[in-house]
Amino acid sequence: MGAEGVTLAFFLVVILGPTIFVFSAVFLSWNEVVATVFNDPIAGDIRWQIMRIALIRSFEIAGIVTVINVIIGLPMAILIARYDFKGKEILDTLVDLPMAVPTAALGFSIFLFWGSRSGISVLFGLESGLVSRGPLLIILVHTAFTYPYIVRSLKAVILGIDKTYEDAAKTLGASGFTTWRTISMPLMKEGLIAGAILSFTRSLGETGATLIVAGVYDTAPILIVSWRKMLLIPATAFLSMILVTIAVVMLVLVRFMARKVGFPIEKVWPRPEQFLSGIWQRRFRNSVTIAIFLVIILLPSLFTFQYVALWWNGSPATGRFESGVFYQVFRAPDLKWAWLLISLVTSLQIATLATLINLGFGLPMAFILVRRKWGKINGILDAMIDIPLAVPSSAIGFSAFLFWRGIINPGFWLILMVHIIFTYPYFIRPVIAVIEGIDPGYEEVARTLGASDLTTFRTVSLRLTGRGILAGAIMVFTRSLGETGATIVVMGLSRTVPVYIVDLVESLALPAAAFASIILICISLALLLILRYISRSAEEWK
Amino acid sequence: MPEVKLSTISKHYDEVIAVDSVNLTVHNGEYVALLGPSGCGKTTTLRIIAGLTLPTEGDVFIDGKHVTYAPPGNRDIGFVFQHFEIFPFWDVWDNVGYGPKLRGLDEIEIEKRVWEALKTTKLTDKADNLPDELNTPELQRVGVARALATGARLMLFDEALGALDPKVKAIFQHELRKIVKKNKLTAIHVTHDQQEAMAIADRIIVMRKGRILQIGKPTELYYKPNDIFIANFLGESNFIEGVVSKVTETGSEIRLRDGSILRTDEKAIKGGRRVIISIRHELLKLQPFERFSALNFIPGKVIGYRFLGDRHSYEVKLDAGEIVGVKEFARAPPPFKLEDPVTVRMDTSLAVLFSYPSNGLAPHLSLE
Numbered sequence: 001m002g003a004e005g006v007t008l009a010f011f012l013v014v015i016l017g018p019t020i021f022v023f024s025a026v027f028l029s030w031n032e033v034v035a036t037v038f039n040d041p042i043a044g045d046i047r048w049q050i051m052r053i054a055l056i057r058s059f060e061i062a063g064i065v066t067v068i069n070v071i072i073g074l075p076m077a078i079l080i081a082r083y084d085f086k087g088k089e090i091l092d093t094l095v096d097l098p099m100a101v102p103t104a105a106l107g108f109s110i111f112l113f114w115g116s117r118s119g120i121s122v123l124f125g126l127e128s129g130l131v132s133r134g135p136l137l138i139i140l141v142h143t144a145f146t147y148p149y150i151v152r153s154l155k156a157v158i159l160g161i162d163k164t165y166e167d168a169a170k171t172l173g174a175s176g177f178t179t180w181r182t183i184s185m186p187l188m189k190e191g192l193i194a195g196a197i198l199s200f201t202r203s204l205g206e207t208g209a210t211l212i213v214a215g216v217y218d219t220a221p222i223l224i225v226s227w228r229k230m231l232l233i234p235a236t237a238f239l240s241m242i243l244v245t246i247a248v249v250m251l252v253l254v255r256f257m258a259r260k261v262g263f264p265i266e267k268v269w270p271r272p273e274q275f276l277s278g279i280w281q282r283r284f285r286n287s288v289t290i291a292i293f294l295v296i297i298l299l300p301s302l303f304t305f306q307y308v309a310l311w312w313n314g315s316p317a318t319g320r321f322e323s324g325v326f327y328q329v330f331r332a333p334d335l336k337w338a339w340l341l342i343s344l345v346t347s348l349q350i351a352t353l354a355t356l357i358n359l360g361f362g363l364p365m366a367f368i369l370v371r372r373k374w375g376k377i378n379g380i381l382d383a384m385i386d387i388p389l390a391v392p393s394s395a396i397g398f399s400a401f402l403f404w405r406g407i408i409n410p411g412f413w414l415i416l417m418v419h420i421i422f423t424y425p426y427f428i429r430p431v432i433a434v435i436e437g438i439d440p441g442y443e444e445v446a447r448t449l450g451a452s453d454l455t456t457f458r459t460v461s462l463r464l465t466g467r468g469i470l471a472g473a474i475m476v477f478t479r480s481l482g483e484t485g486a487t488i489v490v491m492g493l494s495r496t497v498p499v500y501i502v503d504l505v506e507s508l509a510l511p512a513a514a515f516a517s518i519i520l521i522c523i524s525l526a527l528l529l530i531l532r533y534i535s536r537s538a539e540e541w542k
Numbered sequence: 543m544p545e546v547k548l549s550t551i552s553k554h555y556d557e558v559i560a561v562d563s564v565n566l567t568v569h570n571g572e573y574v575a576l577l578g579p580s581g582c583g584k585t586t587t588l589r590i591i592a593g594l595t596l597p598t599e600g601d602v603f604i605d606g607k608h609v610t611y612a613p614p615g616n617r618d619i620g621f622v623f624q625h626f627e628i629f630p631f632w633d634v635w636d637n638v639g640y641g642p643k644l645r646g647l648d649e650i651e652i653e654k655r656v657w658e659a660l661k662t663t664k665l666t667d668k669a670d671n672l673p674d675e676l677n678t679p680e681l682q683r684v685g686v687a688r689a690l691a692t693g694a695r696l697m698l699f700d701e702a703l704g705a706l707d708p709k710v711k712a713i714f715q716h717e718l719r720k721i722v723k724k725n726k727l728t729a730i731h732v733t734h735d736q737q738e739a740m741a742i743a744d745r746i747i748v749m750r751k752g753r754i755l756q757i758g759k760p761t762e763l764y765y766k767p768n769d770i771f772i773a774n775f776l777g778e779s780n781f782i783e784g785v786v787s788k789v790t791e792t793g794s795e796i797r798l799r800d801g802s803i804l805r806t807d808e809k810a811i812k813g814g815r816r817v818i819i820s821i822r823h824e825l826l827k828l829q830p831f832e833r834f835s836a837l838n839f840i841p842g843k844v845i846g847y848r849f850l851g852d853r854h855s856y857e858v859k860l861d862a863g864e865i866v867g868v869k870e871f872a873r874a875p876p877p878f879k880l881e882d883p884v885t886v887r888m889d890t891s892l893a894v895l896f897s898y899p900s901n902g903l904a905p906h907l908s909l910e
Binding site: 162164165167168169170171172173174175176178182183186187268270271 | 593614630631
């Protein structure tokens, strides 16, 4: 029980406890909450009004983003999973790109593309940005960074579909389109729902990119950050609690509902669907899919590079050297390069430590979840793992801040504790998937050959999970590297790179922000390529 | 009426040639088995007929129409898959009704067809069940019902009985054939099980390494195989090496390596040739060793024995060197023990002569 006890204790005390601690904090100081949120002597219930508007806006944005993503992501997933063409590997990697890039850097890049004078406006000869900061720009940014989540999960289920079901439908007389609608879609229902939830929750909880592009509009996570900065602790706690509650309720509902959702598969329209299955119609669909991906997702995400190149030696408009990236970062008296370096070191330290700690405590947890048969407890634990995934990270950060108050002060170590929490599911999920895929026969063979349980675990099980562990570890590293919201809430005087980028954008030091962004993008890009290399060789290895 | 014609069909996957210029005609109302070891191209051939795989070369005609590149839905076929592929999210009724629905039929006609198909396959009491509530034989029936309900006249079975237990399989072979014959359908049945092919089909097409080796009625293939591989693949045969010592008006005599002589009714082309005599296990008989030698009486020693219930199965090492299998009806406990010297009496009226292959015997006996 020793090792298992420690593993479970870690989960309860370090991961779950801090995440939901906010409930007790709210109930313990309920009077204060009422006083600041509903009954402020000066502001009245204005904070409640602000909060309500921000919550509704957050949900609207997440909903719209998810719908858009399903519409533009499904054809892309089909394209990657089912077609063979030149450059498919590259397209596949590029689709994943926005997931790896820290959202603050991504948001800034997209802001430059849509919202600044140097972006797409150049094409139309406009003096200002095409899309100003606000809900529309938030939707564009959120669409970009949640797109890979949808495409990835859909791609995985499409690859997992037993193609002979489709063959069967075809021999019964179904056209390509009818087969997709009536046979493949129902088979991929759960993947579709899982991808949609992931996209929804990621959009709902995003802070870094949103801070950059929101302008005067607040979303719920941004409100947490700004109220926390104003030290409105009870109000922030109340808002965090609402977000945690919604996240948990949503998780439960979706788990429950996924089985009940039906697709319109009762009727078939042989003629029009036959028309839609034509080769030209398919080519048209694929071209549009790629075009949308390029214009909405890829170009905006990588636009910083163009910006930095253009602004390197000075402003392209005035030619002033002092406005250029090089001067701003390396020559200006406020030593931005030094701050950037310090925040980069902090970011890397935290990401490394979070990865190692999750490796140490998450790995046994994954094995416990798959291999231990505790009946109902397994299901409950399994669902609780996902809570940090569904709760907006700034709410997690704030809840953990309350949990550790008086023990760990805001700063480096509290950032680390928070990063461990929200990256935990990112490590455990892929590892669980790999463990579930292992044929327990191998372990039984090792035992019959005389290996003890520990030896079996070390020599056989670990070897078989190796690549899943590596993939999970890299996910943790990139997520930690890219986090903004949770960090801001607990950072004290420390700075990580994404937060530093937000600071720079807020102080209108755009060239420096762009430079910091491409540093972060390059690191994430390298990690993404390693991740892809691992998962590819894992497939070959199977 | 459906008649299937394949003309020089080939299918290449990169370097691998799965099907190698196959020509084939299946007549209307015929039940044909495509038989061969796994990887011989039989399933690929069936999928090409169905339109699930496109051939690299050649043409497919169904009912006289050129359909090589037509989608499966335009070929009017019923296909039964090895693992049935019953759509998991629909009950039996909806699974069977999917085909008629895709043909744009009205509700009443759909209902009529589904009911008819369920009746034929004895599934009427399972109409509301979901696939995960059915056992394997029931799923198999649903697969057949689903194919029948399309109204197609051409049935394609891809190892459709492969997932069933041997006893159940035997019953289904009978039923499947009955359904096809009663409804005057044409059927092409892919299998690697030679017994199944013989039990179920009017004609058998034996394939190996992408090519058709022989087409014929089960008895033709069994008694007159044109290839050592077929003699070995269908039933159980012994292969004995010898040299043609005499060719007469009525047959030929073969001298084995120990000097004993086998006479067959088959005429060898000319004397002095090295040949292989293929003779089935059940055409050999054991009797106690006799010192004198005679035609078709070959001396040997029992080296192995298995009891098969209805048969005794012996392994005998001939003095000539070959080890042969002998099968006899088991009416009493086995009369011979291991190490007993015996004389093997060979009934050569149904033996087949092959000239000795230039690349040796082994590649022709390999089951791939």
